Amino acid sequence: MSTTVLLGTSTADITPQKPVPLSGFGFRTGNFDSVRGRLNLRCFIFRYPEYDIVVFSADILCWGRDTVANCKALLEKNYPDAKRSCFLFLATHTHCAPSVTYYLAQGLGGADREYVALVEQKILETVKDASLHIRPVRGTLYEGKTAIAINRRLKTDRGWIMAPNPAGPKNDDIRLMEFIAAQPDAEFSEGQPVAVWACASCHPTASGENRVDREFFARGLDYYLEDTGATGAFIQGCCGDVRPALVKDGEFFRGSLDLESEELARRFADELHAAKKNGGTPLQFNTPPQFAIEDLFRSSAAELPFNPDFPHKNRSALVSREDHLGEWARRFMDSPVPPSMTLNLRMFNLSREFAFIFLSGEIVSEYSLYCKEISRGQVWAGAYADGMTTYIPTAAQLTEGGYEPYEAMFYLMQSAPFAESAETVLKKKIFDLVTKRK
16 A cells, blocks of 8 residues: 555647537537537546556547547557556546547437547547656545436336436435645645546536537536646546436426536536535555556456347338437348347556446446445446446336336447346446455
8 A cells, every 4th residue: 555656647628620510419410509618638647667557538428439449559559658558438428529439329429530530649649748747646535415416217107207306316426536746846836736536427418509518517627626737537427317407397407508507517616625625535545566457457347138039120110210210220120139238347446445447338326326335435336438338227227118228229229128137247247346356
C-alpha cells in the first residue's frame, strides 16, 4: 500500500468541426443545429513500475467495439508505452454528441467517418500528452447522495411503460475521488487538485434538443472544479432504467439545455460540494510488489444467453420498413440467433478503500445495487465501457417487457432478447470479481 500514486492527465476538445447527426434519440433527425457546450476527451495514466493503467473518458453516448479495437490498434502502433499499458475506454453517456460506432441503428444517429477519425486521433494525442505530465498524487474518497434520478419503469394496465416510478430501484450514491499534488511542481502547488472523478447514475437526458452538449453531469462537475486547474471525469454508473426526475402531471417531460439541464448541472455541483463537506477517507493505493497487474486490473467476460424461443418469422415482415425495425430485420434476416453474447467486465482495483467494475453495456440499476451490497459500498459498478453492447435487464424485466428488455434491442442491433438466466450469469461474474479482490 502507498499514500501516493503516479498520475498523468490530459484533456482534448472533441467537439465536431461540422454539423453531423447526434446519437441517442430515435426521434431526432438531421444534423445538429448548434453547439451549446464543448465536448471533451480526458486521459488519465496511473503509472506503476512495470505497467500503466490508462483510462479515457469521453463526452459521447458510448464507445463502439469497432472504435475501441481501432483505437487500441492505433495506440499499439504509435504510442511508445503501449506494450506496458492496459487501456480502458469510458463514456459519460451524453445524448448530445455524435456517434463513434457503426453498430447502432442509423435511426439512433449514424456515425460520421471524419468525426470518428478525429476522436481516434485525439486518443493518441491525449495519451502522449498525459505521459509527459506524470506526478505523485494523494487521494481522498468522499461520499454523498444525489436526488436527480428516478426509476423510469412503471406497471400500468397497458403493461410496463416509461413513466416515473418513485418506488422503483435506483442507486442514488455519489462517489467523489479527489487526487491532489503530493509535492509542488511547475504546474501544481502541493495539495492542489490535479484530477477529480465524480461517480453517479442517471441518464443525462434532461433535453432532447438537437444541440451539441456534454449535458448536466459533466457540466456540473466543471462547475464544481471552477478555477482549480484539475482535470475532471464524470464516471457514469448503471443507469439503464433511470432518468432525471423531470415530471409534470405524472409524466416525464424533457426541457431545454439552457434551463432544466442547466439547473440540474448546478444541482449536481451543489451535491458534490455537499459530499466533500461530509469529510473524506484518505486512499491507500494498491501498488507493487504486493499487487501484480492482475490484482490491479482484471478482465472477465460473461456469456449472457439469448432466449432460444424468440420468434424470428416476423423478420420477413419487417425488412421493407425504413425505420430501425427494418434495419434490424435486414441485418439478421439470414442469421440464426447465437447462443449468447459476450459482456466484458473490467475490475480496476485502485485502492484498499475503493475499486471499480466497468461493464460493456447499458446496465440497469439492480446490478449496481447488487455490487454495492456484496462489496459493502467499496466497489462502484460503471457502464458504457470498452465498447457498447446492449441493454442488460434483469430476469424480472425480461418477463415484464417494456423498453429496456425488448424494445431497445432493435435500436442496438441485438439479435434476440436475453434468456432470464442471463441475470444469474452476470451476477456470478460480478461476485467473483468482488470477492477475489485483494
